Amino acid sequence: QPHVVLIVGSGQMCIRDSLDSLYTAFEYAATRRFEQGESNYLEKLTAETKKKEISIQLSQIRESIERNYIVLNQWLQSDTSYIVGQDSFQRISLIPLDSTTHPILNYYANALKLSNQMLALEKQKLLPDINASVFRGTNNGSGVQSYGGFEVGVAIPLWFGGHMSKIEAAKTGESILEAERNNYKIQLISRYEALLSDLRQYEEEVTYYESTGNQLASETLFYANIAYQNGEINFLQYTQLLENAKTIESNYLKSLLQYNVTVLEINYLMN
Numbered sequence: 001q002p003h004v005v006l007i008v009g010s011g012q013m014c015i016r017d018s019l020d021s022l023y024t025a026f027e028y029a030a031t032r033r034f035e036q037g038e039s040n041y042l043e044k045l046t047a048e049t050k051k052k053e054i055s056i057q058l059s060q061i062r063e064s065i066e067r068n069y070i071v072l073n074q075w076l077q078s079d080t081s082y083i084v085g086q087d088s089f090q091r092i093s094l095i096p097l098d099s100t101t102h103p104i105l106n107y108y109a110n111a112l113k114l115s116n117q118m119l120a121l122e123k124q125k126l127l128p129d130i131n132a133s134v135f136r137g138t139n140n141g142s143g144v145q146s147y148g149g150f151e152v153g154v155a156i157p158l159w160f161g162g163h164m165s166k167i168e169a170a171k172t173g174e175s176i177l178e179a180e181r182n183n184y185k186i187q188l189i190s191r192y193e194a195l196l197s198d199l200r201q202y203e204e205e206v207t208y209y210e211s212t213g214n215q216l217a218s219e220t221l222f223y224a225n226i227a228y229q230n231g232e233i234n235f236l237q238y239t240q241l242l243e244n245a246k247t248i249e250s251n252y253l254k255s256l257l258q259y260n261v262t263v264l265e266i267n268y269l270m271n
Contacts (some may be wrong), residue, residue, distance in 0.1 A: 019246060020058050030235060042237040050239055089256050092263040095270040097192050099185065102270065108181035115177055119170040146196040192269060199262045205255035213248045220245040
């Protein structure tokens with residue numbers, strides 16, 4: 001039977017929901033102030049415009065999510081329905097580079113061992129083959145008796161050319177495998193280091209928000225609300241402060257997304 005599975009969170013959706021709620025409330029407040037003669041028409045018009053802008057963005061995000069559901073189900077072709085939850089994003093754990101356990105490098109190591117064994121086998125075929133055996137026989141005449149004996153033989157390969165060609169071919173194959181392994185290892189390490197460089201850039205933004213930016217954004221929203229309610233700032237100043245605070249959070253979510261995508265790419269390289 002079809003069933004539903006809850007998967008990852010959606011940070012951008014949470015931001016737009018929050019903004020939509022804020023601008024809905026302040027559109028109402030701006031309208032009431034205009035009706036009571038406490039503000040001008042421009043403030044009321046600005047509140048309505050910002051509210052409409054956020055509502056459109058929220059609608060676009062919802063449509064984008066639905067579209068991605070369709071694409072996801074197209075790839076999965078399953079009776080299971082997957083729902084994106086509203087939980088906050090978390091950092092994905094990074095798998096460190098370990099050349100001793102990497103599956104592709106292990107494949108090349110095993111292939112080189114096999115190639116080396118095949119080379120040794122071809123070389124052994126050039127050596128003389130010594131055979132020895134012991135036997136016991138009887139005669140068919142009267143006075144049957146048993147006789148013991150032994151025989152020794154040496155087999156010498158006559159066609160050295162064919163074996164030498166196989167040996168050279170085995171050496172060439174071993175050299176090719178060694179070159180492929182070294183090239184793959186160099187490319188792997190280079191790609192890993194490049195992704196780590198990108199990761200450090202995203203990590204700086206994420207760490208800033210988690211240590212400082214989150215508190216700054218929260219305090220900006222808190223004191224902006226108080227200042228606006230007390231008439232210390234006008235609506236235009238308030239919306240600017242509001243957008244500054246939400247930009248900090250939006251940049252954090254974008255950096256965290258890029259951070260996790262980069263970690264996933266690095267982890268893919270390790271497997």
